[in-house]
Amino acid sequence: MNAPAAQDYQEELADFRVTYSRAGCITSIVLVLGGVGLDLSSYPAYWREFLAARVGVALATAFIFGLLFTGFGRRHVRVLTMVWLLLPQAMIAGMIQQTDGVESIYFVGLHLALYAVGIILPISFFESVSFGLVTLGLYLLACVFNANDVMHTGMLTTNALFILFSAAAAAVCTWFNERARLRLFSLQREVRAKNASLVEINQTLTEVKGQLVHREKMAAIGTLSAGLLHELNNPVNFSLMAIDMGRQLPAAQQDPMLAESLADAREGLVRIQNIVTDLKTFAYQKPGGDSLRPFLFENAVRSAVRLAGFDLKDVAVRLDLPQDTHVLGDEPALIGVMINLLSNAAHAVRVAQRDKPEVVVKAVIEGDRMHVTVRDNGQGILPENLERVFEPFFTTRDVGSGLGLGLSISYGIVQRHGGTLSVRSEHGAWTEFHFDLGRPV
Numbered sequence: 001m002n003a004p005a006a007q008d009y010q011e012e013l014a015d016f017r018v019t020y021s022r023a024g025c026i027t028s029i030v031l032v033l034g035g036v037g038l039d040l041s042s043y044p045a046y047w048r049e050f051l052a053a054r055v056g057v058a059l060a061t062a063f064i065f066g067l068l069f070t071g072f073g074r075r076h077v078r079v080l081t082m083v084w085l086l087l088p089q090a091m092i093a094g095m096i097q098q099t100d101g102v103e104s105i106y107f108v109g110l111h112l113a114l115y116a117v118g119i120i121l122p123i124s125f126f127e128s129v130s131f132g133l134v135t136l137g138l139y140l141l142a143c144v145f146n147a148n149d150v151m152h153t154g155m156l157t158t159n160a161l162f163i164l165f166s167a168a169a170a171a172v173c174t175w176f177n178e179r180a181r182l183r184l185f186s187l188q189r190e191v192r193a194k195n196a197s198l199v200e201i202n203q204t205l206t207e208v209k210g211q212l213v214h215r216e217k218m219a220a221i222g223t224l225s226a227g228l229l230h231e232l233n234n235p236v237n238f239s240l241m242a243i244d245m246g247r248q249l250p251a252a253q254q255d256p257m258l259a260e261s262l263a264d265a266r267e268g269l270v271r272i273q274n275i276v277t278d279l280k281t282f283a284y285q286k287p288g289g290d291s292l293r294p295f296l297f298e299n300a301v302r303s304a305v306r307l308a309g310f311d312l313k314d315v316a317v318r319l320d321l322p323q324d325t326h327v328l329g330d331e332p333a334l335i336g337v338m339i340n341l342l343s344n345a346a347h348a349v350r351v352a353q354r355d356k357p358e359v360v361v362k363a364v365i366e367g368d369r370m371h372v373t374v375r376d377n378g379q380g381i382l383p384e385n386l387e388r389v390f391e392p393f394f395t396t397r398d399v400g401s402g403l404g405l406g407l408s409i410s411y412g413i414v415q416r417h418g419g420t421l422s423v424r425s426e427h428g429a430w431t432e433f434h435f436d437l438g439r440p441v
Contacts, residue, residue: 295329380430
């Protein structure tokens with residue numbers, strides 16, 4: 001077992017020892033006080049004296065029981081456990097010394113304590129052996145100093161051997177118990193490690209599943225868009241041409257209502273044309289490095305700020321960029337990504353009605369990648385919508401305010417650059433989009 005595992009095992013075993021030591025204290029108090037009946041039946045002449053001894057041992061054990069609930073008790077649980085274990089043994093040895101010595105019935109109590117320690121309590125092999133030897137020493141002293149001054153050597157030897165056998169059996173049980181506890185701890189540690197690994201694997205699978213589902217949605221809408229482009233684009237262009245020709249006719253110039261109607265119709269068709277253009281960008285984006293060129297990302301950001309100037313009116317835009325912002329990519333496409341992110345941020349801060357609306361564009365270089373974040377102090381995104389913001393046609397704006405393709409297209413563009421567009425948000429406080437770009441070698 002390595003050092004961290006051994007330390008964890010000792011900490012867990014400390015809790016285990018404290019729990020069992022507390023339970024042992026209670027059991028010991030009950031058995032010690034319950035032995036009054038044995039005193040009355042076997043040695044009635046000594047019952048008052050023995051009762052005082054039993055009460056004293058019970059009180060001392062109760063005191064140790066209280067200590068086990070403190071930090072001191074937890075730190076010294078092994079010593080305190082040995083102390084309360086030896087208290088009844090010392091009491092029994094005293095009773096043997098005062099009664100019949102080698103022939104005293106209290107000899108059985110020493111064996112019961114030995115077996116109980118070996119089978120139940122989580123003490124070490126060394127502690128078990130020491131407890132057995134101390135018990136044997138107490139018994140021999142009690143017999144040697146017995147008040148009757150009668151020494152039955154043969155019986156003393158037999159009883160001493162029985163105590164040694166009990167101590168040996170208790171030590172063997174302790175050794176196997178210690179190995180079982182160590183094995184159990186190792187298995188628990190292994191199970192916890194595997195569970196943690198499974199949780200990590202499940203999280204990874206969930207992320208991969210989300211990415212695959214998103215790619216499938218992107219591919220499906222891309223296929224649909226590609227089939228509609230030709231059918232939509234030609235009649236739209238034809239209608240725009242016809243309207244432009246109609247606006248030049250004298251009747252349109254002389255009739256204000258007709259001129260306004262034609263202007264409205266042209267505005268609607270231009271909107272349709274813009275939607276078709278977005279769909280074309282989405283439908284025909286393909287991975288590849290043909291359009292990737294080195295350029296200054298700072299210039300692309302400033303261009304995007306200028307192009308989104310109408311949306312960013314009255315919104316403070318703060319740039320936090322490194323000195324060298326060279327990246328490798330499709331500059332026009334990435335300008336489109338930044339325009340979309342800036343426009344969304346401007347909409348968010350406007351809806352939130354902040355006193356000081358702000359959008360921060362920050363770039364940090366890490367190795368061969370540059371990480372870009374666009375953060376606003378707007379209304380944030382609801383938790384249930386975070387996983388859907390990159391879905392095609394998903395939007396939280398009012399009907400007619402947007403088609404919901406901007407972030408989907410931006411996601412595909414960033415993905416084509418070998419990065420990932422992600423979002424974090426706290427509803428009612430802020431939203432932050434992040435993506436990364438490769439740098440020229």
